[in-house]
Amino acid sequence: xxxxxxxxxxxxxxxxxxxxxKTSTFSSIAVNINGQTDDVLQFxxxxxxxxxxxxxxxQQHKNILRNKNPYSTAHSWIHSTExxxxxxxxxxxxxxxxxxRICFPKKNEIQAxxxxxxxxEPKAFADMVxxxxxxxxxxxxxxxxxxxxxIRNMEKLEQWKKDLQNKMQKKEAxxxxxxxxxxxLIEEVRxxxxxxxxxxxxxxxxxxxxxxxxxxxxxxxxxxxxxxxKLMAKLAGNSL
Numbered sequence: 312x313x314x315x316x317x318x319x320x321x322x323x324x325x326x327x328x329x330x331x332x333k334t335s336t337f338s339s340i341a342v343n344i345n346g347q348t349d350d351v352l353q354f355x356x357x358x359x360x361x362x363x364x365x366x367x368x369x370q371q372h373k374n375i376l377r378n379k380n381p382y383s384t385a386h387s388w389i390h391s392t393e394x395x396x397x398x399x400x401x402x403x404x405x406x407x408x409x410x411x412r413i414c415f416p417k418k419n420e421i422q423a424x425x426x427x428x429x430x431x432e433p434k435a436f437a438d439m440v441x442x443x444x445x446x447x448x449x450x451x452x453x454x455x456x457x458x459x460x461x462i463r464n465m466e467k468l469e470q471w472k473k474d475l476q477n478k479m480q481k482k483e484a485x486x487x488x489x490x491x492x493x494x495x496l497i498e499e500v501r502x503x504x505x506x507x508x509x510x511x512x513x514x515x516x517x518x519x520x521x522x523x524x525x526x527x528x529x530x531x532x533x534x535x536x537x538x539x540x541k542l543m544a545k546l547a548g549n550s551l
Contacts, residue, residue: 380407496522 366373371381380403385391393413400409416424432439500518 379403380409383408492526496526 368376374381380399382390389395396409397414399407400411400414405411496519499522500515503518504515
């Protein structure tokens, strides 16, 4: 790697002494016979120390490593956009060279944002608060109604148990009464024939069916009379 230095013409002896004082070496230096250099030499360093950069990185990449703005001037149309400049200011601050005023929205942007929010959320904030509180109160009222209904049902639970037991007992009693009635009818049919008859016999079935019809007729008549008596008692009570 050749390092060039811009310097005034020197004689050979002075140049030789300067090279011996340096810690780094030069790969190639062209010197003419008269003691003057033919190439331009450039020295970089602090307090006489020569620094070399062998990374091969581009300047923008070096700036990124040094936490600086990659580009001091715009190299693409993207670098001139507000979004990119705001991003650079947010990352590098004032050292980015970006005007801080660009980070604040413009008047037309504020108006456009307000119009967009108005279209998306047409209701004002106060209206939204009222609506939210109303919905919350409705939910609380619904919970209270359910709790009250549960309390009422728990109070009726014992009565429901009793009603269920009575219903089951009545059903069992009705089934037992029907069974006994059927057995009684069968016994009456057997007495009708005067001898033991197989219940599967057709004649037995016919007589049994006739007996069942007659009994149902008697039951209907008894219900009708009970209903009439109940109605007469009610009318008599109202007349008093």
